[in-house]
Amino acid sequence: MSKLLQVRGLGKSFGGVKAVDGIDFTLAKGELLALIGPNGAGKSTTFNMVNGQLPADRGSILLEGQELIDRKPRAIWRMGVGRTFQIAETFASLTVVENVQMALLSHDGRLFSMWRRAADHKRGEALALLEQVGMKSQAERPCSVLAYGDVKRVELAIAMANSPKLLLMDEPTAGMAPQERNSLMALTKQLVVDRGMAVLFTEHSMDVVFAYADRMIVLARGRLIAEGRPLEIRDHPKVQEVYFGSGRTFEKKEKAVSA
């Protein structure tokens, strides 16, 4: 299978802390890859190097064979690496469809100041994106009045405005109720299938990861300790050890959390 993303020997230290310590992984088109690991494992640092927000100390990140290291975040975004952003407070007063229109205009490189003159611009395209995330019927409502799970759907539509080849989602379901989590991840999976997009996501709920990831990679203290399909990872002794110490399993932890 041809690889969309190829990461080799990627490393980043903060002072004496090796946040990411020489990791290798690949991601194929149409794949939903979960990056998991305990707190401080280096997940967000990895994300921020891929999207260009954080300069890597060493290694290589190839997107369709093109090196991303040393490129600016905006350039990487233009090459097709998207990420979900929280809708900023200033945009919460805009309607759902206006928020997506803004994102589409930004993708075209139009100036923010042109927005008001181009009020109807991209409306059809924005509504089509909202339809894909199940939010078309709420298009004219201000984002500020939406339920939390619906805001997350709009954020996903905004990320889609750039037609990303690779979408990065750092803890997309944080703060959501279990049912909303499942619904957002099911939607993400649908977008991966429909658009042939790839998604790299982090997630602390193992139920969500095991239900939706095609493949998983596991970081601990900046090192990649395991890689495989969810069932392989679930039973991986090294993974169980870093998460729970010896003798405990994911199932026990999930029960403890929901109790």
Ligand SMILES: Nc1ncnc2c1ncn2[C@@H]1O[C@H](COP(=O)(O)OP(=O)(O)OP(=O)(O)O)[C@@H](O)[C@H]1O
């Ligand atoms: N800007 C920074 N300055 C100094 N140290 C940092 C910085 N960012 C991350 N670190 C350190 O690097 C390590 C990895 O952090 P990172 O945020 O990547 O972990 P994470 O896996 O995303 O954790 P979490 O699950 O809590 O989000 C941690 O030890 C953290 O304290």
Ligand SMILES: [Mg+2]
């Ligand atoms: Mg993090």
